[in-house]
Amino acid sequence: MIEVKNLDYTYPCGHGLKKLSITIRSGEFIGLIGPNGSGKSTFLKNLYRELEPDEGSIVLAQKELSTYSYRESALLMGVLSQHHECAYDYTVYEMVEMGRTPYRESSHDPVRNAKIEFALKQVGIESLCEKSFSALSGGEKQRVLLARAIAQDTPILLLDEPTNHLDIYYQIQVFQLVKSLGKTVIAAIHDLNIASMYCDRLYVMNEGKIIQEGSVEEVITQEMIQKIFHVPSLIVPHPQTKKPAVIYLEERENV
Ligand code: ADP
Numbered sequence: 001m002i003e004v005k006n007l008d009y010t011y012p013c014g015h016g017l018k019k020l021s022i023t024i025r026s027g028e029f030i031g032l033i034g035p036n037g038s039g040k041s042t043f044l045k046n047l048y049r050e051l052e053p054d055e056g057s058i059v060l061a062q063k064e065l066s067t068y069s070y071r072e073s074a075l076l077m078g079v080l081s082q083h084h085e086c087a088y089d090y091t092v093y094e095m096v097e098m099g100r101t102p103y104r105e106s107s108h109d110p111v112r113n114a115k116i117e118f119a120l121k122q123v124g125i126e127s128l129c130e131k132s133f134s135a136l137s138g139g140e141k142q143r144v145l146l147a148r149a150i151a152q153d154t155p156i157l158l159l160d161e162p163t164n165h166l167d168i169y170y171q172i173q174v175f176q177l178v179k180s181l182g183k184t185v186i187a188a189i190h191d192l193n194i195a196s197m198y199c200d201r202l203y204v205m206n207e208g209k210i211i212q213e214g215s216v217e218e219v220i221t222q223e224m225i226q227k228i229f230h231v232p233s234l235i236v237p238h239p240q241t242k243k244p245a246v247i248y249l250e251e252r253e254n255v
Protein backbone atom coordinates (compact mmCIF):
# COMPACT_ATOMS: atom_id res chain seq x y z
CA MET A 1 0.00 0.00 0.00
CA ILE A 2 2.79 2.42 0.97
CA GLU A 3 6.44 1.89 0.13
CA VAL A 4 8.97 4.47 1.26
CA LYS A 5 12.56 4.00 0.14
CA ASN A 6 15.60 5.96 1.27
CA LEU A 7 13.62 9.08 2.04
CA ASP A 8 15.79 12.08 2.88
CA TYR A 9 14.44 15.40 4.02
CA THR A 10 16.49 18.21 5.58
CA TYR A 11 15.20 21.47 7.08
CA PRO A 12 17.41 24.52 6.46
CA CYS A 13 18.70 24.17 10.05
CA GLY A 14 20.12 20.74 9.18
CA HIS A 15 17.63 18.56 11.07
CA GLY A 16 15.43 16.13 9.22
CA LEU A 17 15.12 12.57 7.99
CA LYS A 18 17.88 10.29 6.83
CA LYS A 19 17.38 7.31 4.55
CA LEU A 20 13.98 6.27 5.85
CA SER A 21 12.52 3.08 4.42
CA ILE A 22 9.12 1.73 5.40
CA THR A 23 6.80 -0.81 3.81
CA ILE A 24 3.16 -0.87 4.87
CA ARG A 25 0.65 -3.43 3.74
CA SER A 26 -3.00 -2.70 3.21
CA GLY A 27 -4.98 -2.78 6.47
CA GLU A 28 -1.97 -2.56 8.80
CA PHE A 29 -2.08 -0.32 11.87
CA ILE A 30 1.42 1.13 12.13
CA GLY A 31 2.75 3.11 15.08
CA LEU A 32 5.65 5.55 14.88
CA ILE A 33 7.28 5.98 18.24
CA GLY A 34 10.34 7.89 19.36
CA PRO A 35 11.33 10.87 21.48
CA ASN A 36 10.36 14.48 20.79
CA GLY A 37 12.20 15.76 17.75
CA SER A 38 12.98 12.31 16.36
CA GLY A 39 11.25 13.08 13.05
CA LYS A 40 7.81 11.47 13.33
CA SER A 41 5.89 14.58 12.25
CA THR A 42 8.43 15.38 9.54
CA PHE A 43 7.99 11.90 8.12
CA LEU A 44 4.18 12.16 8.17
CA LYS A 45 4.39 15.61 6.53
CA ASN A 46 6.42 14.08 3.68
CA LEU A 47 3.67 11.49 3.30
CA TYR A 48 0.79 13.94 3.32
CA ARG A 49 2.72 16.33 1.09
CA GLU A 50 3.14 19.31 3.35
CA LEU A 51 6.86 18.77 2.71
CA GLU A 52 8.55 17.45 -0.38
CA PRO A 53 11.31 14.84 -0.02
CA ASP A 54 14.84 15.81 -1.07
CA GLU A 55 15.72 12.27 -2.10
CA GLY A 56 14.14 8.83 -2.19
CA SER A 57 10.73 7.61 -3.21
CA ILE A 58 7.26 7.28 -1.75
CA VAL A 59 5.06 4.87 -3.64
CA LEU A 60 1.38 4.80 -2.85
CA ALA A 61 -0.81 2.09 -4.35
CA GLN A 62 1.93 1.27 -6.90
CA LYS A 63 2.37 4.86 -8.07
CA GLU A 64 4.95 7.49 -7.13
CA LEU A 65 3.27 9.98 -4.77
CA SER A 66 4.63 13.04 -6.60
CA THR A 67 2.77 11.98 -9.77
CA TYR A 68 -0.63 12.18 -8.05
CA SER A 69 -2.54 15.43 -8.13
CA TYR A 70 -3.31 16.76 -4.64
CA ARG A 71 -6.94 15.86 -5.16
CA GLU A 72 -6.05 12.28 -6.14
CA SER A 73 -3.86 11.79 -3.09
CA ALA A 74 -6.61 13.29 -0.90
CA LEU A 75 -8.90 10.51 -2.13
CA LEU A 76 -6.40 7.98 -0.78
CA MET A 77 -5.10 9.59 2.42
CA GLY A 78 -6.91 11.37 5.22
CA VAL A 79 -4.82 13.31 7.72
CA LEU A 80 -5.16 14.34 11.31
CA SER A 81 -2.21 16.67 11.79
CA GLN A 82 -1.19 18.62 14.83
CA HIS A 83 -2.15 22.12 13.79
CA HIS A 84 -5.43 23.37 15.05
CA GLU A 85 -5.23 26.91 13.81
CA CYS A 86 -7.79 27.98 11.31
CA ALA A 87 -7.73 31.32 9.50
CA TYR A 88 -11.53 31.65 9.32
CA ASP A 89 -14.20 30.91 11.82
CA TYR A 90 -15.90 27.76 10.61
CA THR A 91 -18.58 25.81 12.42
CA VAL A 92 -17.88 22.23 13.45
CA TYR A 93 -20.20 21.00 10.69
CA GLU A 94 -18.33 23.05 8.07
CA MET A 95 -14.99 21.69 9.30
CA VAL A 96 -16.21 18.09 8.94
CA GLU A 97 -17.78 18.92 5.55
CA MET A 98 -14.30 19.88 4.29
CA GLY A 99 -13.40 16.20 4.38
CA ARG A 100 -15.62 15.79 1.31
CA THR A 101 -13.89 18.51 -0.76
CA PRO A 102 -11.87 16.09 -2.95
CA TYR A 103 -15.08 14.40 -4.14
CA ARG A 104 -16.52 17.53 -5.79
CA GLU A 105 -20.07 16.54 -4.79
CA SER A 106 -23.10 18.80 -4.61
CA SER A 107 -24.03 19.78 -1.07
CA HIS A 108 -27.37 17.97 -1.62
CA ASP A 109 -25.72 14.67 -2.46
CA PRO A 110 -27.28 12.10 -0.08
CA VAL A 111 -24.14 9.89 0.00
CA ARG A 112 -22.02 12.90 0.92
CA ASN A 113 -24.36 13.97 3.69
CA ALA A 114 -24.61 10.42 5.03
CA LYS A 115 -20.79 10.23 5.22
CA ILE A 116 -20.69 13.50 7.18
CA GLU A 117 -23.45 12.34 9.56
CA PHE A 118 -21.66 9.00 10.02
CA ALA A 119 -18.39 10.73 10.90
CA LEU A 120 -20.06 13.12 13.37
CA LYS A 121 -21.84 10.24 15.02
CA GLN A 122 -18.82 7.93 15.17
CA VAL A 123 -16.79 10.57 16.95
CA GLY A 124 -19.75 11.61 19.12
CA ILE A 125 -19.77 15.30 18.23
CA GLU A 126 -23.26 15.71 16.72
CA SER A 127 -24.17 18.09 19.52
CA LEU A 128 -21.27 20.41 18.61
CA CYS A 129 -22.31 20.88 14.95
CA GLU A 130 -23.34 24.54 15.14
CA LYS A 131 -20.52 25.58 17.45
CA SER A 132 -17.64 27.64 16.22
CA PHE A 133 -14.52 25.49 15.75
CA SER A 134 -12.22 28.16 17.16
CA ALA A 135 -14.21 28.25 20.42
CA LEU A 136 -13.67 24.55 21.16
CA SER A 137 -11.24 23.03 23.63
CA GLY A 138 -8.08 21.36 22.29
CA GLY A 139 -9.62 17.92 22.81
CA GLU A 140 -12.86 18.84 21.05
CA LYS A 141 -10.90 20.28 18.12
CA GLN A 142 -8.92 17.07 17.90
CA ARG A 143 -12.15 15.04 17.67
CA VAL A 144 -13.61 17.37 15.02
CA LEU A 145 -10.46 16.93 12.91
CA LEU A 146 -10.74 13.17 13.32
CA ALA A 147 -14.37 13.36 12.14
CA ARG A 148 -13.19 15.35 9.12
CA ALA A 149 -10.63 12.65 8.28
CA ILE A 150 -13.33 9.96 8.69
CA ALA A 151 -15.75 11.89 6.45
CA GLN A 152 -13.00 11.94 3.81
CA ASP A 153 -13.48 8.18 3.67
CA THR A 154 -10.01 7.24 2.45
CA PRO A 155 -8.33 3.82 2.62
CA ILE A 156 -5.35 5.36 4.45
CA LEU A 157 -5.33 7.50 7.60
CA LEU A 158 -2.25 9.42 8.77
CA LEU A 159 -2.50 10.52 12.38
CA ASP A 160 0.00 12.76 14.14
CA GLU A 161 -0.43 12.21 17.85
CA PRO A 162 -4.19 11.95 17.46
CA THR A 163 -4.92 11.80 21.16
CA ASN A 164 -2.94 14.84 22.26
CA HIS A 165 -5.26 16.92 24.45
CA LEU A 166 -7.61 14.00 25.07
CA ASP A 167 -8.41 12.47 28.42
CA ILE A 168 -7.98 8.72 28.74
CA TYR A 169 -11.65 8.01 27.93
CA TYR A 170 -11.36 9.75 24.56
CA GLN A 171 -7.87 8.36 23.92
CA ILE A 172 -9.24 4.85 24.10
CA GLN A 173 -12.39 5.82 22.19
CA VAL A 174 -10.37 7.36 19.35
CA PHE A 175 -8.01 4.40 18.99
CA GLN A 176 -10.84 1.86 19.21
CA LEU A 177 -12.78 3.79 16.60
CA VAL A 178 -9.85 4.15 14.22
CA LYS A 179 -9.01 0.46 14.66
CA SER A 180 -12.62 -0.56 13.95
CA LEU A 181 -12.55 1.29 10.62
CA GLY A 182 -10.14 -1.35 9.29
CA LYS A 183 -8.11 1.19 7.32
CA THR A 184 -4.38 1.34 6.72
CA VAL A 185 -3.20 3.59 9.53
CA ILE A 186 0.11 5.28 10.27
CA ALA A 187 0.02 7.04 13.61
CA ALA A 188 2.70 8.89 15.56
CA ILE A 189 2.00 7.84 19.13
CA HIS A 190 3.54 9.16 22.32
CA ASP A 191 2.05 6.68 24.74
CA LEU A 192 3.82 3.32 24.49
CA ASN A 193 0.97 1.50 26.25
CA ILE A 194 -1.53 2.83 23.74
CA ALA A 195 0.84 1.93 20.88
CA SER A 196 1.13 -1.58 22.29
CA MET A 197 -2.64 -1.99 22.58
CA TYR A 198 -3.58 -0.93 19.06
CA CYS A 199 -0.67 -1.28 16.64
CA ASP A 200 0.15 -4.28 14.47
CA ARG A 201 3.68 -3.08 13.94
CA LEU A 202 5.92 -0.31 15.26
CA TYR A 203 8.75 1.74 13.83
CA VAL A 204 11.08 3.39 16.34
CA MET A 205 12.56 6.72 15.24
CA ASN A 206 15.52 8.52 16.72
CA GLU A 207 17.41 11.52 15.30
CA GLY A 208 15.66 11.32 11.95
CA LYS A 209 16.29 7.62 11.40
CA ILE A 210 14.37 4.42 11.85
CA ILE A 211 16.37 2.41 14.29
CA GLN A 212 14.05 -0.51 14.97
CA GLU A 213 10.97 -2.12 13.46
CA GLY A 214 8.81 -5.05 14.43
CA SER A 215 5.78 -6.34 16.31
CA VAL A 216 4.89 -4.65 19.61
CA GLU A 217 6.42 -7.62 21.44
CA GLU A 218 9.67 -7.22 19.54
CA VAL A 219 9.89 -3.47 19.94
CA ILE A 220 8.46 -2.63 23.38
CA THR A 221 11.27 -3.88 25.55
CA GLN A 222 13.13 -2.58 28.59
CA GLU A 223 16.25 -2.26 26.42
CA MET A 224 14.53 -0.08 23.79
CA ILE A 225 12.91 2.18 26.42
CA GLN A 226 16.21 2.60 28.22
CA LYS A 227 18.17 3.24 25.04
CA ILE A 228 15.71 5.56 23.31
CA PHE A 229 13.90 7.28 26.17
CA HIS A 230 16.55 6.85 28.91
CA VAL A 231 13.99 5.56 31.38
CA PRO A 232 14.16 2.27 33.28
CA SER A 233 11.00 0.22 33.01
CA LEU A 234 9.38 -3.10 33.62
CA ILE A 235 7.39 -4.83 30.88
CA VAL A 236 4.52 -7.07 31.95
CA PRO A 237 1.89 -8.82 29.83
CA HIS A 238 -1.38 -6.87 29.73
CA PRO A 239 -3.86 -8.90 31.80
CA GLN A 240 -6.50 -8.88 29.05
CA THR A 241 -4.59 -8.77 25.80
CA LYS A 242 -1.18 -10.22 26.82
CA LYS A 243 0.43 -7.39 24.85
CA PRO A 244 3.41 -5.72 26.51
CA ALA A 245 2.39 -3.17 29.13
CA VAL A 246 5.00 -0.69 30.33
CA ILE A 247 5.53 0.26 33.96
CA TYR A 248 8.01 3.11 34.31
CA LEU A 249 10.50 2.90 37.14
CA GLU A 250 12.54 5.54 38.91
CA GLU A 251 16.30 5.43 38.92
CA ARG A 252 17.00 3.84 42.30
CA GLU A 253 20.78 4.18 42.60
CA ASN A 254 20.66 7.47 44.47
CA VAL A 255 17.50 6.81 46.49
P1 ADP B 1 8.72 14.63 16.29
O1 ADP B 1 7.41 14.75 15.57
O2 ADP B 1 9.24 13.24 16.36
O3 ADP B 1 8.68 15.26 17.65
P2 ADP B 1 9.67 16.49 14.28
O4 ADP B 1 9.48 15.80 12.99
O5 ADP B 1 8.67 17.55 14.63
O6 ADP B 1 9.81 15.43 15.47
O7 ADP B 1 11.10 17.18 14.29
C1 ADP B 1 12.27 16.53 13.83
C2 ADP B 1 13.42 17.52 13.84
O8 ADP B 1 13.23 18.51 12.87
C3 ADP B 1 13.60 18.23 15.16
O9 ADP B 1 14.97 18.40 15.39
C4 ADP B 1 12.92 19.55 14.93
O10 ADP B 1 13.49 20.57 15.73
C5 ADP B 1 13.18 19.79 13.46
N1 ADP B 1 12.06 20.55 12.86
C6 ADP B 1 10.75 20.24 12.88
N2 ADP B 1 10.01 21.14 12.22
C7 ADP B 1 10.89 22.06 11.75
C8 ADP B 1 10.76 23.26 10.97
N3 ADP B 1 9.57 23.67 10.52
N4 ADP B 1 11.88 23.95 10.68
C9 ADP B 1 13.08 23.53 11.11
N5 ADP B 1 13.28 22.42 11.84
C10 ADP B 1 12.22 21.70 12.16
Ligand code: MG
Nearest residue numbers: 040041042188
Ligand atom coordinates in the same frame (compact mmCIF):
# COMPACT_ATOMS: atom_id res chain seq x y z
MG1 MG C 1 5.60 15.51 16.22
